[in-house]
Amino acid sequence: xxxxxxxxxxxxxxxxxxxxxxxxxxxxxxxxxxxxxxxxxxxxxxxxxxxxxxxxxxxxxxxxxxxxxxxxxxxxxxxxxxxxxxxxxxxxxxxxxxxxxxxxxxxxxxxxxxxxxxxxxxxxxxxxxxxxxxxxxxxxxxxxxxxxxxxxxxxxxxxxxxxxxxxxxxxxxxxxxxx
Numbered sequence: 241x242x243x244x245x246x247x248x249x250x251x252x253x254x255x256x257x258x259x260x261x262x263x264x265x266x267x268x269x270x271x272x273x274x275x276x277x278x279x280x281x282x283x284x285x286x287x288x289x290x291x292x293x294x295x296x297x298x299x300x301x302x303x304x305x306x307x308x309x310x311x312x313x314x315x316x317x318x319x320x321x322x323x324x325x326x327x328x329x330x331x332x333x334x335x336x337x338x339x340x341x342x343x344x345x346x347x348x349x350x351x352x353x354x355x356x357x358x359x360x361x362x363x364x365x366x367x368x369x370x371x372x373x374x375x376x377x378x379x380x381x382x383x384x385x386x387x388x389x390x391x392x393x394x395x396x397x398x399x400x401x402x403x404x405x406x407x408x409x410x411x412x413x414x415x416x417x418x419x
Contacts, residue, residue, distance in 0.1 A: 375410065
């Protein structure tokens with residue numbers, strides 16, 4: 241993996257943003273940061289998400305004509321195994337080439353070298369997926385914990401990052417831990 245793509249993941253996990261776009265930002269602000277290369281999807285009149293390839297941003301609104309409120313983003317890291325142009329142009333321009341896999345141990349070590357320690361929390365999908373949370377940025381890293389045919393993508397190995405999501409609030413972490 242190139243140092244540049246690792247820098248991207250470090251930036252996201254430490255800041256809780258993608259190129260400065262926050263999970264709570266409105267759609268136009270995210271597009272201003274990530275560009276116009278996206279597919280827009282809607283679920284009814286109250287939910288929308290934009291797929292920028294590697295990154296997806298999600299919004300919701302109370303009424304069908306109300307303003308969109310940012311809900312969360314997810315980096316679909318597992319999509320890198322497919323190859324092709326998964327990484328959006330603005331991210332690629334800033335960070336360069338991306339490897340097909342991200343090893344969690346390497347990411348974790350680099351984060352710890354920068355003073356960021358991730359806390360493991362219950363995933364609800366044990367043993368297939370493990371979750372690691374950054375309480376400072378409210379980001380959560382999903383890691384392949386065990387290989388099971390019906391639940392784990394074929395091209396991923398135990399210890400590979402599956403995805404990165406933000407925000408995961410302290411209340412959600414407390415709920416996951418208590419159940």
